[in-house]
Amino acid sequence: MAGRKEELSGKPKPRKRDASRSRGLILQAALEEFSEHGHSGARVDRISRRAGVSKPLIYDYFGDKDAIYAAALKESYVQIRQAESELDFDSVDPEEAIRKLVRFTLGHFREKPWFIAMLNTENLRGGSTIRTLEDAAGVQSVLLQRLTEILRRGADQGVFRDNVDPRDFYVSIASLCWFPVSNRFTLASVFGLEMDDEWYAQRAETAAEMLVAHLKNPA
Template sequence: MTSRPSPRRRHDAEAARADILAAALSEFADYGYGGARIDRIAAASGMSKPMIYSYFGDKDDLYAAALREAYVQIREGERTLNLSNLAPSDAIRALVEFTLDHFIEKPWFVSMLNTENLRGGSTIRVIADLTEIQSHLVTEIGVILDRGASEGAFRQAVDPVELYITIASLCYFPVANRHTLKSVFGRDLNDAAQLDLRRGLITDMVLAWLEWRE
């Protein structure tokens, strides 16, 4: 009979994987794929290189796992918003605010997207369950949009994917370009007042479009 790992060992393995992924996210975000080093990931996670290879495989596999984890974390954060329990306008406002805050508080997310796009999306195309990871958000936004439309609060027939791309775009640009924007325009997204202004502007833009009717 094959012995089963104890709950303690399973927990230890899960904690080890989480530590490695956290270190890998930081490493790939800071140095890109080409500059990332397993040695530094091992040192930052407190794990040995052989242990990292045993959990994830080679550098390509670890990068793919870290990229997947980046999407898992933002989708898990969105689930905690309980958007379906909010009024349609409040749900969109909460989603916008969360998206901008997530990009700012977890800067490795934007950096990972930049890295993967520079690589032509070669890794993200082969993450088998990525569509499933994304599907809950798309479905939930669709329900909110349908409810808003049926209540007369939103325009009809809004594509939830297109709406999310728009929200993510408006949140992504000022975060991805925060250093150049600060130098060129003197707008510092790390300033609390400037961040509050940006949240409000993005939310107002999105809701103004959703609520606009001819």
């Protein structure tokens, strides 16, 4: 919490024996460790080495491994929300806003691999941890609000159909962006795909194409 406060105040003061700084280091280390090795594969020992702090300190701050995991899971949502909040959709028309959102989503999944890793891990575990996180719902609301607004603008302008549920539509967007990134290793092996930057750029365009066509289709 102290850490959050500092972030908000914009005054990062890294120094030795700084509790909030240590906490942040641990959190980032945990995020990396859990996303690279999953819940059971993660090692508290490695987290402590990655963070450069002793193990007892970690237990002091978080309690136990599950609590570290929960904090890391939450952190992954916090980080993606932050990135999303910096997006600007207001200066472009609705169709372009959708394309922009698609490109951003796929790019974000690729650039921050721990988000997909953490969520896959959590779903593998049946979502038992995310259910216990407070305001888990609130964390995604920003994006949803902005998507809702885009869809309404499009409907108002008569370019989009007006019976599209934003949540369902977001699921479609996420689906098309998630799978090619999440399953990149098995896809490469099984389909022999060469998944370089160009392939992903093409993926984003195809996805945007499908999604926009769906919105424009009067159905």
